[in-house]
Amino acid sequence: MPENIEQRVNKLRIKAAQRYNIAPERCHVGHLALEGMLERPSAICQIDGATNAQETNISVATRSMRLASAMKNAGFKPGDPIIISGPNHLDLAIPYYACHFMGYSMCSIDPSAEISDLKSLYGNIQPKIVFCQKENLEKNKEALEANRLDNVEIVAFDDMENFIQKHRGTEVNFKPSSDFDQSKTAAWYILTSGSTGLPKVAIITFDTLLNGVIEWWLPTRQDVIHMNMLMTSTQWLSSLIYFISSSIKPFVRLQSSQPVSPPLLVHMINTYKPTSTAWTPYLLARFVQAPAKVVDLSCFKHILVGGAPSEKHIIEEFKKLCDAELHLCYGMTELLVGCFDYNEKTTPFGSSGKPFSKYRYRLVDDEGQEVTEPHKNGELWVKGDAFFKGYLNNEKETKEMLTDDGWLKTGDIFYRDENDNYFFVERKRLLIRYLTTWVSPVQLEQIIRQHPSVSEVCVVGLSNPQTMEYPVAAILKKNGNVVEPQEIFDLVKKEMPEAKHLHGGLFFVEGFPMTPSGKVHRSKVAEMARQSERVFSLN
Incomplete structure (x- = not known):
């Protein structure tokens, strides 16, 4: 019987505590990610489907420890903001994991970001260092200079080894940092606002992130996730989660250093046969409309579907092509995890599922009164330990999202039926x-x-x-x-x-x-x- 995610986390925490001679409660998500790689050194960690290059756990762990050591020697401290901006090539993981090992606050930005967005974000985040593509050096330099951050170093992924050698980075006797408050130190600064406006920066602390990793995978069968295919850059929540989870759960991470075009997507699926992924309803519809026998979807066992409401006829047609378990997930960046218990076999179509016992839920009408009767609309409010802590340097937006007693106002309209199934109606802000x-x-x-x-x-x-x-x-x-x-x-x-x-x-x-x-x-x-x-x- 495969161990569930809670058992796996506890096992890694105990092993990491023994390895570094610290109390288990001082082990954070970075300890667990590293321990997971060291536990299975020869296993494949990541595959670039665009180039067919691949890398083992021990290689990723060693390179990440060397960079983390170099960054510490260069004077970086837990809580320092670090920018990572690149496609999903094999080098991206190195500063990603280094940040988690050392307690740095990582913000991942899509490499296609406009210069105007970078100027705004860098003024808000005040990064200490930027890792980016060589072709984006000038764009990042301009954004930093616009905020008088001229002394911030920019390191191209191709030049990371020079940075490591300059600051004497080494994996020998490496030890992740544990001298910071996991409840107050940001692990992630996530850009959010989706398709509706300029990005805000959501704060996910180290303790919240570990809770989120556990709660993300708890509803998933333990025997179906062997290789997970990423569709987006690590600016986006699903890829962030898949990167940090791959050695903890564990599974092989299939990604791409090039934009995932339809031919490349077909190549990745037919060649590597991933067992799980996260897709939007829009992508499901494209598969339904594709010519027959172009791609073999039989490898998939679990597909998370989110980002927009799903149409019943699209789901029904897709199920004829692929027998995977479809998890129609309601979520948002600030929630970090899906907050409803969805079961493909028992949840009525159109419903996001039933409440989890670990969270608290309210529906609130326009007058601020709680909705208690079924089939009446209200804004969904939730309360739990896996949700964001506010927006960076944005008290106004934070107060609009979080109440003083800890309720997160989703901005989404729901109703519930007589059986406590919740149904998404509309984004309040899109009305x-x-x-x-x-x-x-x-x-x-x-x-x-x-x-x-x-x-x-x-x-x-x-x-x-x-x-x-x-x-x-x-x-x-x-x-x-x-x-x-x-x-x-x-x-x-x-x-x-x-x-x-x-x-x-x-x-x-x-x-x-x-x-x-x-x-x-x-x-x-x-x-x-x-x-x-x-x-x-x-x-």
Whole structure:
């Protein structure tokens, strides 16, 4: 019988405590990650599916210890902010693990980040060192100089060995740092705001992170995760979790130093046969629409599906192609983990699942009163030990998300049924205010997708001086089919009251801008809507 994640963590904690002669409670997630690698030295740790290069646990552990030692010798201390910005090549893991070993506060930024975002982030985070791609040296230098951080060293991944030698880094007698408060020291600064605006920086402390790792994997069967395939950069939560978990759980990490294009994705699946991954409903739909026999999905045993609501017909069609357990997960960066107990066999479709006993839950209406009856909407509030501690240097946003007594206000509207199944309705912040009516983009999108020639749709709100806002639909046609705009307007009018019609019109797109985590980038779609020639209803 395979050990569960709690048993595995306790085992690694005891072994690490013995190795470094410290009390078990002083062992943090960095100790456990290193111990997991040292325990299985010859096992494969990571594979780059784009180059087919791979690396063992002992190689990753040794390189990471040498860098961590060099950083300590260079004067870095627990809690110092460290930037890592690169694709998922094999070198990315080295500063990633070094930060966890030594108690540094790591912020991972997608290498495609705009210079304007970097300037804003570096002013907020005040990094002590930046690890990045050689081709991004100038971009990072400019962002640092804009914040008068001219003395911050920038190390290209190709030059890490020079940094290690300069500061006499060594794995000999290496010992992770344990002299810091795990409840107050940030392990991760995670960029959040998803597809809706400029990034905020969520704080995940070392103790919260370890709780999150445990609670992320508890609902998963122990015998199905042998190789996990990453789809996004480590700016995004799922990849961050998979990196730190791979030696703790353990499993092989399949990643890519190149953007995961459809041909590369097919190559990675057919060649390495991963058993688990995290996908968006959008990607599931692409597999459903792909030509038959292009890719063999039979290797998958567990697929986490999140980032957007799932449509029943897409799930049903995908299950015909792949027999994996699908975990339709509700979550957000600030929650760190899925906060509902979802079971593919027993959870009603459309529900996120039932509450976990370890967390507390509330639904709260617009007047601040708790909703106790079933089938009545309210904002979901949760309380637990795996959630974020606030936004870095942003007291206003923190107070909007966290109450004084520790409740996290998700900003998401839910209702519960008579059996305590919770159902996601809409993101509160995405609702469009048309005069005195709140309009749900998700509801309009579900209606428009009923049109047989619509492949995908995104509804956004644009400002309007007469009505406050109005909804606009961006539509991707299916396989180049002809779509008469009036058919879309009539479809909405048939099912929705006048106040919830497409008063801002619609326009057609050749494709949608996507976030690196695979979500439609709503703020960019809104910008497209402002600049596009829109079609309006004739009646």
